[in-house]
Amino acid sequence: MDLFLQALINGVMLGGFYAAMMLGFSVIWGVMGVINLAHGEMIMVGAYLSWLLNEHVGMDPFASLLIVMPVMFIIGYVLQLILINRVVDRPILVSLLVTFGLSIAISNLVNVIFSADPRLTDTALEGAWSVGNVTFPVTKTAIMGVALLIMTSLWLFLQKTRTGKSIRAAAQNKQAARIVGIDINKIYALTFGICIAITGAAGAIISPTQAIFPFMGVPLTLRAFTITALAGLGSIPGALFGGIVLGIVESMIGVYVSGIGTNLAIIASFVLLVVILITRPQGLFGGLRPIEEPVQL
Amino acid sequence: MSAVTPLLEGRGVTKRFGGLEAVKAVDFKVMPNEIVGLIGPNGSGKTTLFDCLSRVQAIDEGSVHFQGIDITRLKPHQVAHMGMSRTFQVIRVYRKLTLLENMQVSRQWRGENLWSQMRPSHKDVEERSRDLINFLRLEHLTNEPAGTLSGGQRRLLELGMALMPDPELILLDEAASGINPTLVEEIKDRIKTLNQEQGKAFLVVEHDMHFISDLCNRVYVLNYGEKLAEGTPAEVMENEAVIEAYFGS
Numbered sequence: 256m257d258l259f260l261q262a263l264i265n266g267v268m269l270g271g272f273y274a275a276m277m278l279g280f281s282v283i284w285g286v287m288g289v290i291n292l293a294h295g296e297m298i299m300v301g302a303y304l305s306w307l308l309n310e311h312v313g314m315d316p317f318a319s320l321l322i323v324m325p326v327m328f329i330i331g332y333v334l335q336l337i338l339i340n341r342v343v344d345r346p347i348l349v350s351l352l353v354t355f356g357l358s359i360a361i362s363n364l365v366n367v368i369f370s371a372d373p374r375l376t377d378t379a380l381e382g383a384w385s386v387g388n389v390t391f392p393v394t395k396t397a398i399m400g401v402a403l404l405i406m407t408s409l410w411l412f413l414q415k416t417r418t419g420k421s422i423r424a425a426a427q428n429k430q431a432a433r434i435v436g437i438d439i440n441k442i443y444a445l446t447f448g449i450c451i452a453i454t455g456a457a458g459a460i461i462s463p464t465q466a467i468f469p470f471m472g473v474p475l476t477l478r479a480f481t482i483t484a485l486a487g488l489g490s491i492p493g494a495l496f497g498g499i500v501l502g503i504v505e506s507m508i509g510v511y512v513s514g515i516g517t518n519l520a521i522i523a524s525f526v527l528l529v530v531i532l533i534t535r536p537q538g539l540f541g542g543l544r545p546i547e548e549p550v551q552l
Numbered sequence: 553m554s555a556v557t558p559l560l561e562g563r564g565v566t567k568r569f570g571g572l573e574a575v576k577a578v579d580f581k582v583m584p585n586e587i588v589g590l591i592g593p594n595g596s597g598k599t600t601l602f603d604c605l606s607r608v609q610a611i612d613e614g615s616v617h618f619q620g621i622d623i624t625r626l627k628p629h630q631v632a633h634m635g636m637s638r639t640f641q642v643i644r645v646y647r648k649l650t651l652l653e654n655m656q657v658s659r660q661w662r663g664e665n666l667w668s669q670m671r672p673s674h675k676d677v678e679e680r681s682r683d684l685i686n687f688l689r690l691e692h693l694t695n696e697p698a699g700t701l702s703g704g705q706r707r708l709l710e711l712g713m714a715l716m717p718d719p720e721l722i723l724l725d726e727a728a729s730g731i732n733p734t735l736v737e738e739i740k741d742r743i744k745t746l747n748q749e750q751g752k753a754f755l756v757v758e759h760d761m762h763f764i765s766d767l768c769n770r771v772y773v774l775n776y777g778e779k780l781a782e783g784t785p786a787e788v789m790e791n792e793a794v795i796e797a798y799f800g801s
Contacts, residue, residue: 417656417657420649420653420656420657421657421660423646423648423649423653423657424646424649424654424657427646427647427648427649428644428645428646430608430628430640430644431640431644431645431646431713432657433608433627433628433629433632434606434608434628434629434632434637434638434640434644435629435632435637435657435658435659435660435713435714435716435717436629436632436633436658436660436717437629437657437660438627438629439629
């Protein structure tokens with residue numbers, strides 16, 4: 256029973272990270288119709304930025320969010336204006352290829368600069384709390400807390416601010432948004448900037464617990480796919496639910512299937528993806544619009 | 553005495569899709585405080601001309617002027633900021649946003665700074681949204697998602713969204729299509745009120761000739777992308793070329 260509870264707690268905490276990690280991917284897809292295959296690489300860049308600040312300035316990875324997020328916002332904003340904006344109205348295959356190329360370019364560039372040596376950051380938030388025989392690692396609890404904070408902030412931003420409402424409007428009907436005076440290019444650049452900032456933040460908070468290396472992005476992008484399919488495009492409650500489901504599935508398999516547990520966990524997540532896409536392609540929570548429905552031009 | 557500047561003017565507007573010339577050198581004017589109709593058989597180029605005038609489609613030749621300013625190269629959101637709104641033949645509302653939110657996002661400001669946009673809606677925007685919702689008699693649906701409204705209610709909402717920025721000119725693309733006669737009368741009633749009490753000008757694309765003749769001061773008739781006739785509703789309905797275009801010789 257203790258083992259089960261521990262696996263459950265670990266799964267929920269992993270799920271919280273997954274939810275924050277995939278939000279940017281999901282919102283960009285929902286609003287702009289762009290499937291960003293360089294998503295995992297943006298997490299990796301955020302993690303490296305945090306590592307640089309940790310290594311050279313001694314900044315805690317959680318504190319580094321104050322620098323990582325604005326820097327990643329600027330990277331995202333500029334990337335949208337100079338690159339993504341040129342392909343956003345073209346068939347989805349074009350943006351897939353562009354972001355795929357971007358992912359390869361970024362990971363190899365980072366490999367040239369930093370080498371493939373795995374790195375970790377040091378954090379003051381170490382140790383563990385114990386409740387009975389169940390352990391709550393402080394770092395992972397902090398990751399969960401920051402993830403929840405990010406999700407709540409994004410939800411409030413999208414629901415309450417005029418820009419947030421404009422972003423939701425643009426996701427549902429681009430032409431109608433244009434015609435009422437919404438500057439779509441600006442909304443897209445803001446959306447991309449905000450999403451890349453969140454994505455980079457996910458990289459920074461995971462850096463004390465997961466090895467940072469140039470090719471860490473691909474499995475994270477694939478998980479973002481699974482959770483987006485489960486949650487629905489841009490759905491924040493859905494992201495939390497989907498992230499936690501995937502986290503628990505991976506954690507349980509990792510604990511109860513000895514030997515091949517970790518590998519099987521990855522396989523399980525993609526079996527889950529296929530099942531969801533066949534049975535409920537709009538996701539469990541609906542989100543900004545159904546996955547199968549393109550952005551209305 | 554100086555001549556009144558047209559509110560909207562198209563000069564030699566031409567639009568091609570590959571080898572097909574959908575709109576052929578059409579001259580077009582809407583004067584302030586006027587309700588102008590645009591009619592023609594199916595495929596005559598009405599909606600294409602509409603799209604060209606509202607800058608949803610780029611034109612191949614000619615020019616479009618709004619309040620005397622050349623808007624030929626402007627983007628749709630820039631034209632919206634100048635005071636031109638429109639609705640669409642296929643209704644475009646934000647289905648997952650509530651009625652109130654649909655209205656709120658339809659009020660945008662030119663050159664507004666980022667910080668101001670990050671705040672919740674201005675109080676006056678909310679007041680105007682609620683006033684218009686009441687004017688359209690949709691107040692009982694204020695907090696419902698637009699996706700739950702009927703077709704007619706969505707048409708009214710779309711009209712409300714077009715009115716939110718307090719435009720000088722509103723382009724209505726088949727505002728009465730697919731809705732019941734009672735709602736059509738309501739829409740007509742609202743348009744007349746806005747025109748007479750607030751001086752709003754309208755350009756209306758419509759198949760329903762009763763709708764056009766009840767509302768419009770002048771009517772343009774398109775056929776095969778060319779301007780076939782213009783005049784008062786009574787004049788164009790007696791025009792033999794128009795009758796032939798609609799009913800055959």
